[in-house]
Amino acid sequence: MIKKLPELLEKAPTSELSSIKGICFDIDDTFSSEGKILASTFNSLWRLKEAGFLLIPVTGRPAGWCDHIVRFWPVDAVVGENGAFVFYMDGGKRERFDILSAEELSSAQKSLKQLAKKIKSKFSDVMWASDQAYREFDLAIDFCEDVKPWPVAKIEQLVELCRSEQAIAKVSSIHVNTWYGIYDKQTTFDKWINDIGESYLGHAFDKNEWIYIGDSPNDEPAFEYFPKSVGVENLKDFYNQLETFPTWICNYPSGKGFEQLVDLLIKARSA
Numbered sequence: 001m002i003k004k005l006p007e008l009l010e011k012a013p014t015s016e017l018s019s020i021k022g023i024c025f026d027i028d029d030t031f032s033s034e035g036k037i038l039a040s041t042f043n044s045l046w047r048l049k050e051a052g053f054l055l056i057p058v059t060g061r062p063a064g065w066c067d068h069i070v071r072f073w074p075v076d077a078v079v080g081e082n083g084a085f086v087f088y089m090d091g092g093k094r095e096r097f098d099i100l101s102a103e104e105l106s107s108a109q110k111s112l113k114q115l116a117k118k119i120k121s122k123f124s125d126v127m128w129a130s131d132q133a134y135r136e137f138d139l140a141i142d143f144c145e146d147v148k149p150w151p152v153a154k155i156e157q158l159v160e161l162c163r164s165e166q167a168i169a170k171v172s173s174i175h176v177n178t179w180y181g182i183y184d185k186q187t188t189f190d191k192w193i194n195d196i197g198e199s200y201l202g203h204a205f206d207k208n209e210w211i212y213i214g215d216s217p218n219d220e221p222a223f224e225y226f227p228k229s230v231g232v233e234n235l236k237d238f239y240n241q242l243e244t245f246p247t248w249i250c251n252y253p254s255g256k257g258f259e260q261l262v263d264l265l266i267k268a269r270s271a
């Protein structure tokens, strides 16, 4: 199968970008740069907000973080834990849209406990991610955030083990996230936008008017879903693991790549 590599973002036609009204974006190593959010990157989010764009981060990060993000950042909603839920603010109150019912969650958590035991028995040095305590739906295994980076083969063995236990497993730039439930970042965004998002945002959803930006294999469903998508430059590290590529690739990594997209979107709108 021949894979279509992305074009350089700087070559994206203005006519393709000028119709964009909403941006969905990954956080780790897309919006953040080596573990920090740069002042210029955070400021670029405010520039988008002030220019009237709709903004929805889509992340593998936990519910505890997403509660903070939706309340304090200039965003319209946040998809968290790889699509387990969407948090959004309505009349100053934080609302949530969960994919699993309470019964499904309770059964998923039992299965996840069993899986955790199996992971521990096979990988004796395994460390849960330091944000595990703030998660509601998934188990995050750290392979390079606060631990010595794992070799790729070991990450693949872990993913294999999770999948052999009928769990979903996705690889971000720092964690393997595993869960029980049929959802991912893209399917949840799609459900929320159709059930609630359109009336909440006051915006008839057209995926041609949205763009997605990400950095790693767990962004692949979104690269497939959105007709217009972007990879930050560090996505190149994962090219050999991707089946679907974004439309464009930034000249710069992480936050600086995000800022490149912001500059082009704002320029295209005022052109």
Ligand SMILES: [Mg+2]
Binding pocket: 026, 027, 028, 029, 030, 172, 173, 214, 215, 216
């Ligand atoms: Mg990421």
